[in-house]
Amino acid sequence: MENLNERQKEVVNQIDGPVLVIAGPGSGKTKTMIERVAHILNQKEVEPENILLATFTEKASKELISRISKKIKNTMDISGMYIGTIHSICLRIIDENLEYSFLEKNYKIFDDLEQRFFIYSKIKEFEKIEGYREFILTTESSGAWKKAGEFQKWIDRINEEGLSNKKIVDTTDENIKFLKRLHKRYVELLREENGVDFSNIQLECYRILNENPEVLRKLQEKIKYIMIDEYQDTNKIQEKLFFLIAGDRKNICVVGDDDQGIYRFRGATVRNILEFQKNFKEGECKKVELNINYRSNQDIIEFCENWMEGTNWDNWRYKKEIISGREDINQCSGVVKISVNGSQRQWNEKIYKFISYLKASRKIDDYNQIAFLFRSFKDSKIKYLVEYLERNGIKVYCPRSGNFFERDEIRFVIGFLLCIFHQGKDYLLEQYYNECYIYARKEIVLDEEAVEYIKDIREKITDMVENENSQEKIGSFLDIFYNLFNFKCFLKYINLFEEDILQNRTTYNLGIFSDILLKFDILCKIKDINRENLKKVSDYFFNYHLKYLKEIKLHEYESEETPKGAVSFLTIHQAKGLEFPIVIIGSLDNEPHVFDTPQKKLEFEILEEFEPKSKVDIYDFYRLYYTGFSRAKNLLALTCIESQGDYKVPKSIFKKVYDELNDIRSENFKYHRLEIDKIDESKRKDIFSFTSHIALYEKCPLLYNFFRKYKFVEKSTREAIVGVLAHDTLEYINKNLKRNNLITVEEIKEEYYKNYNNILRQNTIKIDEKIISKLLENIIKYFTEYKNITSFIKENEIKISFIRDNYIIEGIADLVLEKDGEIEIIDFKTGRVTQDISSYEAQLRIYAYLIGEKYKKSVKRARLFYINEREDRKLLEIDISQEAITETIKNFDIVTNKILNNYFNTEELKKERCENCFLRKYCEKTL
Incomplete structure (x- = not known):
């Protein structure tokens, strides 16, 4: 912890009890959280599965996993840790306790668009609900598609707020009564479809734990330490869920910045972080403010603070005194304006010349050191600017332009x-x-x-x-x-x-x-x-x-990293969590609007807002632009086409901070003293799986590129569906046998066909009934005749991770047995025994290695169980000697290095593999 400042060390060492960390921009919160987790694992000797660490994006989750893996021993398996986005953690808890859920195996997760299509497809069902016509009159929705979007918004709001909200439970408002009926019918339809949407995921997770004390008790015994990142972006149901899991231990550490609470439109409430300490007795919750900003120069920090002081917060914000942890190497102003009092063409030219000069004078090495941030891309002026830059040789990365x-x-x-x-x-x-x-x-x-x-x-x-x-x-x-x-x-x-x-x-x-x-x-x-x-x-x-x-204006492909060779054009929401040496903020013709519409009033009736209604839009406006301003490391610029006459730009809300700025052409802006940071290279480890990555690459590097890098979807196959069906049913059997639950052949048949019907909901392929019947027959034979396996189940469906210096491999072991103190692992297959089983062998060798480390004893045997093979070919033993494991690890290093170095040569492939490949003609015509 030698690289931490005193307040960061305080957070790391404060393990027990509730902790509130107010982490300003660039204050090293990610590093602090990583060190805190490493401290708990390494010094407190806590198991990874005892930690829950929630983030808000998949990218942040991957970064945390990668950086934590560098802080612990390679033999420690962190796959058991509850780490990821809040939704992914909720899904894991649901999956671990599926028998208590309204969901069944192979449930469908609707994304936002699929949810809206689902509501649209059921619109006639919702039209039957009492109060429908009266509610629709209060909206501006015409047509089934727009009505579906309106209903989606309110259903999500109720999910995020939780039906226990007294405003919803005890309401006399007819519109809220209708929304309660709408929500009830919607959930019924979801259950019929065996589906769940994103907002319902967390509500269902909370319901399972809240209504099943034994399930909650076991989870509370397992999860001893909870850490939540970006706490200002959590909603009411998420907070209730975290406190439920924390239980009497109260070992919950939340990290965030109320000044960056910008997701109210998604149901987030800044109240959670502002009133966090009120959930505990006075003095029980420790508060630590990380106030050293290692990202921005002092003048950028001061500008951000001046901006936040532009309105009266009335204690609806934590007062902060942030200082820069950087040396002020610029020796010049770090906040300027790039504006014209003229035409679009003049604005385009001025920005173009500024960027070109930065590059020509070698102040920047790459255009990706510059980011333009806007509130949205609806303004046509932005589109014209992008076109002008690209016409003049400056590439622009703008994935959310809606084009x-x-x-x-x-x-x-x-x-x-x-x-x-x-x-x-x-x-x-x-x-x-x-x-x-x-x-x-x-x-x-x-x-x-x-x-x-x-x-x-x-x-x-x-x-x-x-x-x-x-x-x-x-x-x-x-x-x-x-x-x-x-x-x-x-x-x-x-x-x-x-x-x-x-x-x-x-x-x-x-x-x-x-x-x-x-x-x-x-x-x-x-x-x-x-x-x-x-x-x-x-x-x-x-x-x-x-x-x-x-x-709805779909977005183009969006990279996890800022592409080289291009200026980024992003929304402020999109830039949350990012940083750039140079940030140019537009959308200065925006201002907060306080709308007093029936829909706005209804939202306040449903949501437990605690800020004054007249201030909510103003506060959100200040937080949004503060988040944008604070992305800058070396130079922050405000830009607009200044207008004359009645339409003033920038709007009055920006005038105080804007008018004090020097223009980039001003003599007071000492350009020659400007020093610009380079973009930090990502040090994140890539995460691979055995079957989806390693085996696919070895089958064909080009197919790997096609499906994994470019994310083309894979069509379902009969073999894949049969494999899922078999594994799901075997998991049901093994889970019950491990728990000593008595199950019958009839119950297995019922589970089997239920699984099959749920799989068919998400696929367009049906399997021949003879194949389905034969598979069921073989699964029942496993249950009735293989007591030498089913009587000694130690664990089933164990997630395992294998950590190397530059990558992580994840997998799931089907079955772990223990008999007379000896460990054995089994992996189920539904195909036939073939000569080429090298990928299966490699998979089991790593499983054997990791499970041996987990239980502190060597695995004596590893076998493949071919469920559909004849008796003398069902079980195939794999060589798991130390020599074989060492050779497998060496091969993994070779394969992953090829992937990481973008080596996708197919010359070494056996051409008979290509005969039935849909990319065969592509290869013939292009390679």
């Missing part, structure tokens, strides 16, 4: 689909569709193979329409999309080797589009488009589905 459907690669795919489906339809009357069709057709007519493919499908469609006995089928939308990889006219948009995100965002965006098509196919339960579903499916896809997606 996904304007991208050429997306217009081409939609146009290709229209070439197939438009005949006899009026789709092309829509201007956007007509433009896509014309754009794609120009390319397609030059590709004979693509033309023949379209003709063939159109002939099949004609047969479907004209022949009532037609048996023709053309696959799903995703099938058609993957057939595009056979055609030259499409391949110009695909490059599976280009590492630069900006150079290759076409490939990344097409990966996103593949996910859109898969979700559509599953939503409409399409395995094949045929005579029966052709009209309904194609009309819904073009007339509704794509239009709705276009309306």
